[in-house]
Amino acid sequence: MALDANAVGDSMVELDRFARLNILALRKICKKVDKVSSNGDSAKTWLEERLEKEGFSSPPALDALLSLLSDVHSLLRQRRDEESNGGKPRADAAGPWRPPTEFERSTDKYWVKPEDVPAVMVKILRQIPVLIMHRPPAGATRESTASLLLQTQAKEAQGGANEPGDAIHGTVSSLYLDSPELSLYHERIVRGEGARLYRLRWYGLSAGEEDVVFVERKTHRGQRWTGSQSSKERFPLEALAVGALLRGACDIDEQVARMVARGRLREEQARATRELGADIQAEVVRLRLQPTVRTVYRRCAFQRADSNAVRVTIDSGLSLVRERSAGEDGGWCYPLDALLGCGDVIHFPFTVLEVKLQCETPQWVEALLATGLLTPANKFSKYLTGCASFFPRKVRVRPSWLDEPTLVAALGLKACCSASGDSLEGAVTARPVDPKTIFALERTFIQWISVGVLLFSIGLALMDTGAGGRTKSVGYAVLASASALVIYALLNFYRRASKLARRDTSGYVDEFGPAILVAMLIAASVTYMCVEHVSSNGTSGSDDDLDTLSDLLNTTALREAATKLEDAKLSLEGLKDVLPDTLLINSLLVAADIQAPGDRLAIINALMKSRNARSNAHSWLESRAVLGYSSASAGANSRAA
Numbered sequence: 001m002a003l004d005a006n007a008v009g010d011s012m013v014e015l016d017r018f019a020r021l022n023i024l025a026l027r028k029i030c031k032k033v034d035k036v037s038s039n040g041d042s043a044k045t046w047l048e049e050r051l052e053k054e055g056f057s058s059p060p061a062l063d064a065l066l067s068l069l070s071d072v073h074s075l076l077r078q079r080r081d082e083e084s085n086g087g088k089p090r091a092d093a094a095g096p097w098r099p100p101t102e103f104e105r106s107t108d109k110y111w112v113k114p115e116d117v118p119a120v121m122v123k124i125l126r127q128i129p130v131l132i133m134h135r136p137p138a139g140a141t142r143e144s145t146a147s148l149l150l151q152t153q154a155k156e157a158q159g160g161a162n163e164p165g166d167a168i169h170g171t172v173s174s175l176y177l178d179s180p181e182l183s184l185y186h187e188r189i190v191r192g193e194g195a196r197l198y199r200l201r202w203y204g205l206s207a208g209e210e211d212v213v214f215v216e217r218k219t220h221r222g223q224r225w226t227g228s229q230s231s232k233e234r235f236p237l238e239a240l241a242v243g244a245l246l247r248g249a250c251d252i253d254e255q256v257a258r259m260v261a262r263g264r265l266r267e268e269q270a271r272a273t274r275e276l277g278a279d280i281q282a283e284v285v286r287l288r289l290q291p292t293v294r295t296v297y298r299r300c301a302f303q304r305a306d307s308n309a310v311r312v313t314i315d316s317g318l319s320l321v322r323e324r325s326a327g328e329d330g331g332w333c334y335p336l337d338a339l340l341g342c343g344d345v346i347h348f349p350f351t352v353l354e355v356k357l358q359c360e361t362p363q364w365v366e367a368l369l370a371t372g373l374l375t376p377a378n379k380f381s382k383y384l385t386g387c388a389s390f391f392p393r394k395v396r397v398r399p400s401w402l403d404e405p406t407l408v409a410a411l412g413l414k415a416c417c418s419a420s421g422d423s424l425e426g427a428v429t430a431r432p433v434d435p436k437t438i439f440a441l442e443r444t445f446i447q448w449i450s451v452g453v454l455l456f457s458i459g460l461a462l463m464d465t466g467a468g469g470r471t472k473s474v475g476y477a478v479l480a481s482a483s484a485l486v487i488y489a490l491l492n493f494y495r496r497a498s499k500l501a502r503r504d505t506s507g508y509v510d511e512f513g514p515a516i517l518v519a520m521l522i523a524a525s526v527t528y529m530c531v532e533h534v535s536s537n538g539t540s541g542s543d544d545d546l547d548t549l550s551d552l553l554n555t556t557a558l559r560e561a562a563t564k565l566e567d568a569k570l571s572l573e574g575l576k577d578v579l580p581d582t583l584l585i586n587s588l589l590v591a592a593d594i595q596a597p598g599d600r601l602a603i604i605n606a607l608m609k610s611r612n613a614r615s616n617a618h619s620w621l622e623s624r625a626v627l628g629y630s631s632a633s634a635g636a637n638s639r640a641a
Contacts, residue, residue: 005069005072005073005076005126006126008069008072009069009122009125009126010122012062012065012066012069012118012122013118013119013122015062016062016118017115017118020115023051026047027044027047029043030043030044030046030047031043031044062118063168063169066118066121066122066125066130066168067130067132067168069122069125070125070129070130070168071129073125073126073129074129105230105308105311105356105357105358106230106356106357106358107230107354107355107356107357108354108355108357108376109352109353109354109355109376109377109378109379109380110352110353110354110355110369110374110375110376110377111350111351111352111353111374111375111377111380112314112350112351112352112353112373112374112375113350113351113373114316114350114351116373117314117316117351119373120314120353120368120373120374121300121314123368123371124302124312124368125302127362127364128302128303128304128310128312129302129303129304129305130168130300130301130302131301131302131303131305131311132168168300169298169299169300169316170203170298170299170300171203171204171205171296171297171298171299172201172203172295172296172297172298172299172315173201173202173203173204173205173206173207173294173295173296174199174200174201174294174295174382175199175200175201175291175293175294175323175332175333176197176198176199176291176292176293176294176295176383176386177198177199177200177246177284177289177290177291177292178198178289178290178292178293178387179287179288179289179290180288180290181394182292182387182391182394182395183287184196184197184198184287184289185383185384185387185395186396186397188220188381188383188384189381189384189397189398189399190397191220191379191501192220193220193221194219194220194221195219195220196217196218196219196220196283197217197218197383198215198216198217198280198283198284198289199216199218199383200213200214200215200216200242200291200332200333201213201214201216201234202214202239205296206335207239207333208239209238209239209240210238210239210240211238211239212236212237212238212239212259212264213236213237213238213239213242214234214235214236214237215234215235215236215237215242215245215277215280216232216233216234217232217233217234217276217280217283218230218231218232219231219232219233233276235256235265235273235276235277235280236259236264236265237250237255237259237277238255238258238259241255242332243332245280245281245284246284246289246290246291246332247285248281248282248284248285250277250281252274252277252278252281253274255277256270256273256274256277257270259273291323291332291333291334292323292386292387292391293320293321293322293323293383293386293387293390294320294321294323294333294334294386295318295319295320295321295382295383295386296317296318296319296321297315297316297317297318297319297352298315298316298317299313299314299315300313300314300316301313301314302314308358309357309358309359310355310356310357310358310359310362310365311355311356311357312353312354312355312356313353313354313356314351314352314353315351315352315353315354316351317347318347318348318350318351318352318382319345319346319347319348320345320346320347320348320382320385320386320389320390321334321344321345321386322344322345322386322390346386346389346390348382348385349407350375352377352380352382353374377401380399380401381399384399385399385401385402388402389402437500438497438500441493441496441497441500442493444493445489445490445492445493448485448486448488448489448492448517449486449489451485451517451521452482452483452485452486452489453482454521455478455479455481455482455485455520455521455524456479456482458478458524458525458527458528459475459476459477459478459479459481459482459524460475460479461475461528462474462475462478462527462528462531463475463476463479471531474527474531478524478527481520481524485517485520488513492510492513496508564592564593564594565592565594585603585604586604589603589604
């Protein structure tokens with residue numbers, strides 16, 4: 001049965017393509033007829049009037065079929081779940097779905113060509129059902145597939161029209177608020193932490209005085225690597241009270257009580273709604289928010305009635321309307337039935353598909369993306385598009401997707417802007433961040449770390465010179481400077497990464513960092529050279545070193561070696577003058593009849609230590625095996641000396 005249902009869905013897609021192809025052919029034929037006709041009648045006008053009367057040519061022509069197909073797939077999924085659970089029914093919600101007042105989720109947006117929308121809808125409803133407001137989910141009352149089909153046939157026999165609750169498309173109107181300077185727009189386009197968006201939403205083209213309008217606040221939460229998600233809060237309000245809310249004079253307590261009495265709000269939600277309403281009204285007044293852009297579209301939602309984990313919406317027929325700042329008649333929005341100018345309405349050429357998740361991405365969503373029917377529209381926003389199109393002189397940064405050739409031609413930005421005297425030339429396009437830019441930022445950070453490692457090495461070398469406590473203090477100072485440099489580089493890295501994520505185009509130049517870095521390197525290098533110079537010259541030929549050598553020779557172990565040095569008339573000052581020729585010193589000690597290798601090594605080490613070169617002497621002695629020279633070669637060297 002599942003295969004039969006899939007085949008029916010494929011047939012619906014082919015039917016829609018066939019109807020679209022024939023309508024296109026008829027329009028082209030009428031266009032040719034109008035070119036050669038001379039009777040004054042327009043064949044194109046006649047065709048459009050006839051098409052309006054035909055059901056298959058209207059946008060919701062497949063709504064009834066898609067709704068029925070969705071119910072069939074829902075019953076099939078329920079049957080499979082019952083079989084997997086041993087015949088027990090799934091614990092679905094028995095009542096209609098009700099939207100939550102507050103939730104967090106991640107959203108990915110895509111563009112779909114209008115001709116591909118039926119194919120996308122058929123693929124989606126095979127996984128999750130079409131969500132119809134105020135209607136119980138299919139199978140919630142244990143209806144069979146046969147009874148569902150009989151009910152649909154009965155509705156068609158009575159006039160061929162479904163009940164309002166069976167329509168899978170609903171008109172959604174959203175009125176976005178912003179300050180005269182578009183401050184919320186500029187915060188939103190750079191996606192700064194905590195950037196907020198305020199809007200009024202109602203269902204239908206116009207809101208009557210008794211209709212319910214939802215006041216919403218959307219908050220952007222960080223980036224994807226932080227693990228946080230954006231949130232949306234909203235509360236219901238009578239349309240009659242919206243004007244007072246915008247002026248800061250709305251009685252929130254009274255409105256909440258009226259919503260509870262009308263059943264629009266539960267009693268346990270009243271307290272949180274009062275706090276949210278008071279908070280939003282205060283921000284509207286503080287930020288001087290006013291109506292700016294309105295969007296109108298037909299929405300079809302796909303979602304299980306008992307879960308908000310996965311939600312897919314398809315917004316078709318999107319129109320952007322320039323608002324008139326609370327309207328000329330004193331109302332809070334501009335009446336749509338009034339005459340609108342050339343630049344007051346823009347028809348978006350694509351259908352917008354949004355995938356909203358509170359969980360990991362399901363496999364069927366990834367399979368849908370792999371079909372090629374969806375065009376990724378990263379961070380696309382209806383509001384940002386409307387602001388950049390209607391108010392180009394106030395916009396400093398415009399959305400990156402406005403550079404798409406298809407949108408430039410379809411939206412008619414140049415024509416509308418030239419008609420109104422506006423221009424987009426002064427605005428900077430917020431282009432997507434190139435991954436190469438991120439890699440360049442990381443390379444810059446690594447280069448700063450390399451300089452920090454160099455300073456660390458100089459500091460450790462100063463501490464290891466053995467020249468006294470003052471030199472160690474200088475070494476500690478260099479190490480502290482290196483630590484400060486590394487911390488500064490890390491903070492600068494995160495600052496620039498945040499700017500790249502927000503697509504900020506300014507503030508990347510480091511005015512003081514390079515100068516401080518050069519000064520630190522020069523100071524550390526000069527300090528090291530001065531310490532080395534003072535250490536070398538300060539110990540060469542000093543009386544303290546001679547006293548140390550004399551004390552060494554006066555020890556019991558080297559007293560015999562000291563006597564032999566006196567007999568050979570070799571002074572300590574003379575031996576130090578021979579440095580760094582340790583080979584000659586060793587030969588002189590052998591000639592003085594100091595045969596014990598340990599005695600010669602002790603004397604040479606003491607001499608080299610006075611010149612801060614003990615390690616070099618030790619390495620030379622080991623590599624040349626100076627202590628193993630024969631007495632004959634030593635005697636020859638002695639006679640040569």
